[in-house]
Amino acid sequence: ERVMTQSPATLSVSPGERATLSCRASQGVGSNIAWYQQKPGQAPRLLIYSASTRATGIPARFSGSGSGTEFTLTISSLQSEDFAVYFCQHYNNWPSFGGGTKVEIK
Amino acid sequence: EVQLLESGGSLVQPGGSLRLSCSASGFTFSSYAMSWVRQAPGKGLEWVSGISGSDGGNDGSTYYADSVKGRFTISRDNSKNTLYLQMNSLRAEDTAVYYCAKAVGRVTYYFDYWGQGTLVPVSS
Numbered sequence: 441e442r443v444m445t446q447s448p449a450t451l452s453v454s455p456g457e458r459a460t461l462s463c464r465a466s467q468g469v470g471s472n473i474a475w476y477q478q479k480p481g482q483a484p485r486l487l488i489y490s491a492s493t494r495a496t497g498i499p500a501r502f503s504g505s506g507s508g509t510e511f512t513l514t515i516s517s518l519q520s521e522d523f524a525v526y527f528c529q530h531y532n533n534w535p536s537f538g539g540g541t542k543v544e545i546k
Numbered sequence: 547e548v549q550l551l552e553s554g555g556s557l558v559q560p561g562g563s564l565r566l567s568c569s570a571s572g573f574t575f576s577s578y579a580m581s582w583v584r585q586a587p588g589k590g591l592e593w594v595s596g597i598s599g600s601d602g603g604n605d606g607s608t609y610y611a612d613s614v615k616g617r618f619t620i621s622r623d624n625s626k627n628t629l630y631l632q633m634n635s636l637r638a639e640d641t642a643v644y645y646c647a648k649a650v651g652r653v654t655y656y657f658d659y660w661g662q663g664t665l666v667p668v669s670s
């Protein structure tokens with residue numbers, strides 16, 4: 441079973457600043473990584489798939505990179521609506537999610 | 547517009563059973579893999595189970611997380627556009643919001659649409 445580890449657990453960022461979130465896989469997963477955003481009381485929303493492809497309607501300030509075991513989600517200039525929890529997920533075989541990174545207002 | 551609507555969540559005692567349903571609309575349900583993903587209160591996401599879409603031949607292959615294997619059964623009724631999760635021998639640690647999620651392909655398990663979730667508290 442591939443274990444996904446996200447860091448940091450909490451990221452404090454000021455509006456307009458850049459946020460960089462990390463996700464590490466215990467074994468290589470190629471580019472089979474998706475990123476989701478979840479706000480309180482809501483279902484997750486797909487942001488990125490295939491490690492770097494934005495889903496439909498996702499703003500260009502969200503970008504993903506990486507392959508193999510190391511992946512990054514970058515939010516170039518945080519907007520108020522971006523403060524949320526972010527999860528990575530591999531789908532190499534059966535899906536597995538990371539523990540999440542909470543992006544909070546500094 | 548794609549819509550997923552879960553139902554069936556309710557308080558259940560440890561050792562009990564429950565069946566969740568997910569009614570789907572706005573897409574060709576039979577063609578897509580579907581999954582159940584759960585989230586314990588204040589915790590992260592855990593994939594529970596998945597079922598593949600149909601290609602006209604082989605379809606309906608099922609997959610389970612180790613934590614629920616042998617206790618939960620996923621199924622689908624393509625004529626009713628409905629996904630199910632039969633949960634038996636429930637434990638306190640199964641307490642969670644259960645989400646129905648649509649995969650992007652017949653067998654590719656990342657998820658472009660999610661339901662609003664249904665809460666399953668397991669407690670005596």
